[in-house]
Amino acid sequence: MSSSSLLPAAPPAPLRCLLVDDEPLAHTVLRAYLDRLPGLAAWAGxxxxxxxxxxxxxxTPVDVLFLDVDMPELTGLELLRALPQPPAVVLCTAHAAHALDAFELGVVDYLLKPIRFERFVKTIGRLQAGAAPPAPLPLAPDPPPPAPADSIFIKTDAGTERVRFAELLVVEGYGNxxxxxxxxxxxxxxxxTMKQMESELPALHFVRTHKSYLVNITRVDRLSGNCLHVGSREVPVGSTYRHGVLASLKLR
Incomplete structure (x- = not known):
């Protein structure tokens, strides 16, 4: 074994960050946040x-683009669509209504103004994790408690929540x-991911109807054309999955 292999891996370089926002206050706040994280992120412009x-x-190449949405002449979303190879993008906006567009465009994160420092640190952590292979951990984290046979634990930003299978109607792919x-x-x-959810849900009750949808077949009200009606929702049935859906509904 060479002596160089015994040396600790060098830490990743700070992320080069560009802020695009028509409000001067936004630049002041984010610049102050970045100055508090010198080893993780650096101001590029x-x-x-x-x-x-x-x-x-x-x-100028950058690693991360912190991008406002509502700007004159060209919006942040229009800018993002115009970039052939955008860097990692974090949308910064006062309006939650842009979330669907954001995730369809593959943004890394979505920050609502006013941005709290602890939330900003979490975003930088996500960006760092994607920018370099994670360092090995000395101990594996404690696994979540085992779910009873009638439920699943779903992890969200607010924590890990137990959901009974009977209460879960539809699983929908939503960008990342x-x-x-x-x-x-x-x-x-x-x-x-959709693949992870499909593997964790009982195949007896949850059926893939489309590349972006899993449905609790016990909660289906009716099949109409290429749509399943589940409560107030209409879920598409793709041609690839129709045979399996009909079999689950025993309509073959």
Whole structure:
């Protein structure tokens, strides 16, 4: 074994961050946050409009783009769609209504203004985890408690929540996340993948109807054309999955 292999791995370089926002206060706040994390993130530049940012990004590589949505001339979402190879993107906005567009565009995170420092630190941690292989941990984290046979534990930003299978109506792919629609009308957003959810749910009750949907077949009200009606929701049935859906409904 060479002596170089015994040396500890060098820590990843701080992430180069560009902020694009037409509000000067936003630059002041995020610059102060970045200055408190010198080993994790570094200020690469400031742009006060999307057009200015296009010019900046052509000349200067960055790792992370903190991007406001509502800006004159060109919105943040329009800028993101115009970039052929965008860096990691974190949307910063006062409006939650842009979340669907954000995740469809593959953003890393979505920060609502006013941005709290502890929430910002969590975002930087996610970015760092994606920027370099994670360091080995001395001890594995404690596993979540085993779920009873009639339920599943779903991890969200607010914590880990136990959900009974009977209460879980539809599982929907949502960009890099999954939405779990409950009978109560609540929606849980989790970072689990559709593949993970499918493997954790009982195949006897949960059927894949589409690449983006899993349905609790016991809660289906009716099949109409290529749609399943589950409560107030209409769930598409893809041609690839139709045979399996009909078999589960015993309609073959």
């Amino acid at each position: 400031s742009c006060y409009g999307a057009v200015e940012a296009l010019t900046f990004l052509r000349a 996340f999954v939405k779990c629609h409950l009978a109560s009308g609540r929606v849980l957003l989790t970072a689990e």
